[in-house]
Amino acid sequence: NPLIGIGSLADHMGQARDLPDSLRRQVALIASEARRIDELLGSHLSQFRPRSFEFQPIALEELVRDTQSLLSEAFRKRKIHVTLTVEGEIPAVEGARGPLQQVFLNLAMNALDAMSEGGGTLAITLFRENRPEDEGVGVRLADTGPGIPEALLKRLNEPFFTHGKAKGVGLGLTICRDIVDRHRGTLSIESSEGGGVRATVWIPLRQEGA
Ligand SMILES: Nc1ncnc2c1ncn2[C@@H]1O[C@H](COP(=O)(O)OP(=O)(O)O)[C@@H](O)[C@H]1O
Ligand SMILES: [Mg+2]
Structure with missing residues (x-):
């Protein structure tokens, strides 16, 4: 092709x-x-x-930096300031590179869309988070856009749910969730109206059979 x-x-x-x-x-x-x-x-x-995904050791920081460079021109044009904070030593995770790159791109593009009027800040944080069942790494993207009204938050899991965009397709978060699930990870979207959105991805360090 x-x-x-x-x-x-x-x-x-x-x-x-x-x-x-x-x-x-x-x-x-x-x-x-x-x-x-x-x-x-x-x-x-x-x-x-x-x-099936092909899992390999992935430095999530690298994927986040690639996301930043891929969108840098779009961020600059819309006066969006992007910060990256890496909390301590972040071990590699076993993951599927292309799909994980897609997760960060989709989340960053949602933040970009949300802040395309009047600019803002996208604060990305990488952190270590161990859970009772697994060790893992978290990546949080926090924007200063308008946020998501509570009534709409529970609809984010619906495929094709889109709101407030001329060209929304409504599959971005559905695809993110599918990819994260297939890593046995979690994706949470928190928001308060007027308070921006915090999207947090958590990926366990190891995949079974990887
Ligand atoms: N960071 C964000 N700020 C405000 N709204 C958001 C954000 N992320 C997602 N949303 C809301 O969730 C909806 C669904 O997102 P998504 O699945 O990526 O589809 P799309 O971006 O194509 O609309 C968006 O249309 C938007 O209303
Ligand atoms: Mg989207």
């Missing part, structure tokens, strides 16, 4: 000798994004052939 072509062209460009480092990094992102779309198509659209 054409994504393979985009990916390998970008790989090829990345090998050019006189490329500045910043461009080399961007070209590498194009290549990895093309691969990610390809993976997404495989794992979400072909419901009849559900592909």
Whole structure:
């Protein structure tokens, strides 16, 4: 499919000798994004052939930083300030790279949409959180947008639930939840009207059989 072509062209460009480092990094992102779309198509659209995730050690900080770079231009344009706080040593988790990248992108894009008028701050925090049943890592994205009214909060789990956007599809959070569930993790969305949204992903360090 054409994504393979985009990916390998970008790989090829990345090998050019006189490329500045910043461009080399961007070209590498194009290549990895093309691969990610390809993976997404495989794992979400072909419901009849559900592909299982391939778990590998993942530094969540790296995925969060990639999310930041992918959206940096959009954040800048909308005057959204992004901060990243890493609390202590964060161990790698066993996870599926492309799908986890998608989770952070979807959550960050929701924050972006919510703050696209008047700007704001997206505060991302990585922290260690051990639960009685498992050790794990948490990633919290807290925005300063308008928040979600209580009456709508319980509808966030409904596929195709979208509210207040011209181009909302309403699958972003559904996909996030599916991916997090398949890691035996949790996703919580907390909000008070006027108080922004706190989206927290928790992923256990280890997957059974990984
Ligand atoms: N950070 C946020 N701030 C305000 N509202 C949000 C936020 N995240 C999600 N929402 C609300 O939840 C709805 C569903 O989100 P999502 O599943 O990503 O679908 P979509 O973004 O396509 O509408 C959004 O339409 C929006 O009303
Ligand atoms: Mg969304």
